[in-house]
Amino acid sequence: xxxxxxxxxxxxxxxxxxxxxxxxxxxxxxxxxxxxxxxxxxxxxxxxxxxxxxxxxxxxxxxxxxxxxxxxxxxxxxxxxxxxxxxxxxxxxxxxxxxxxxxxxxxxxxxxxx
Amino acid sequence: xxxxxxxxxxxxxxxxxxxxxxxxxxxxxxxxxxxxxxxxxxxxxxxxxxxxxxxxxxxxxxxxxxxxxxxxxxxxxxxxxxxxxxxxxxxxxxxxxxxxxxxxxxxxxxxxxxxxxx
Numbered sequence: 001x002x003x004x005x006x007x008x009x010x011x012x013x014x015x016x017x018x019x020x021x022x023x024x025x026x027x028x029x030x031x032x033x034x035x036x037x038x039x040x041x042x043x044x045x046x047x048x049x050x051x052x053x054x055x056x057x058x059x060x061x062x063x064x065x066x067x068x069x070x071x072x073x074x075x076x077x078x079x080x081x082x083x084x085x086x087x088x089x090x091x092x093x094x095x096x097x098x099x100x101x102x103x104x105x106x107x108x109x110x111x112x113x114x
Numbered sequence: 115x116x117x118x119x120x121x122x123x124x125x126x127x128x129x130x131x132x133x134x135x136x137x138x139x140x141x142x143x144x145x146x147x148x149x150x151x152x153x154x155x156x157x158x159x160x161x162x163x164x165x166x167x168x169x170x171x172x173x174x175x176x177x178x179x180x181x182x183x184x185x186x187x188x189x190x191x192x193x194x195x196x197x198x199x200x201x202x203x204x205x206x207x208x209x210x211x212x213x214x215x216x217x218x219x220x221x222x223x224x225x226x227x228x229x230x231x232x
Binding site (some may be wrong): 045 | 158224225
């Protein structure tokens with residue numbers, strides 16, 4: 001157990017639908033990052049939150065949105081889903097600051113859009 | 115803009131042998147971090163090793179070590195005494211220094227798939 005909890009582990013939904021992915025960061029970590037990994041592809045950075053505020057944005061579609069709540073858990077909302085949104089979505093957390101010990105990743109949510 | 119390049123899509127190594135995975139990056143910064151992450155078939159991302167750019171000494175973690183060549187912008191991962199459990203996708207990652215607004219960039223390479231042959 002890495003300490004980063006992602007739910008659900010698997011999600012199957014139809015095109016046009018909306019889903020919410022949830023992430024609880026490791027205790028003490030203030031930063032949460034969302035990544036998308038399509039089949040046999042690298043990691044595409046979506047968005048980062050730090051202590052409730054959006055810190056950085058990557059290649060996140062307008063149909064996607066995220067937020068981080070006061071208890072530091074984060075949710076990634078994906079709407080108007082398309083077949084191409086099928087992917088593994090990772091959440092990672094880190095201690096934000098000058099010393100970086102790397103990400104701690106969750107086990108991912110596998111989204112299948114049919 | 116910073117980039118990370120892993121030029122080997124796939125590598126194979128015999129069990130108990132040594133293998134080196136390559137990673138090069140491009141940056142104009144002097145202070146940054148470099149990482150290697152492992153993604154086994156379970157798809158879990160696992161931190162393998164980290165290197166701080168201001169440290170000249172190469173990082174080591176048990177059978178894993180890096181060859182960090184700052185001037186050449188090279189960061190290769192050496193796996194000694196390879197084991198079947200080392201079979202995975204390996205990603206090189208770069209983290210920039212913290213900018214004026216408190217933000218930084220985290221960039222991953224495209225990965226190298228390592229096969230370990232029994």
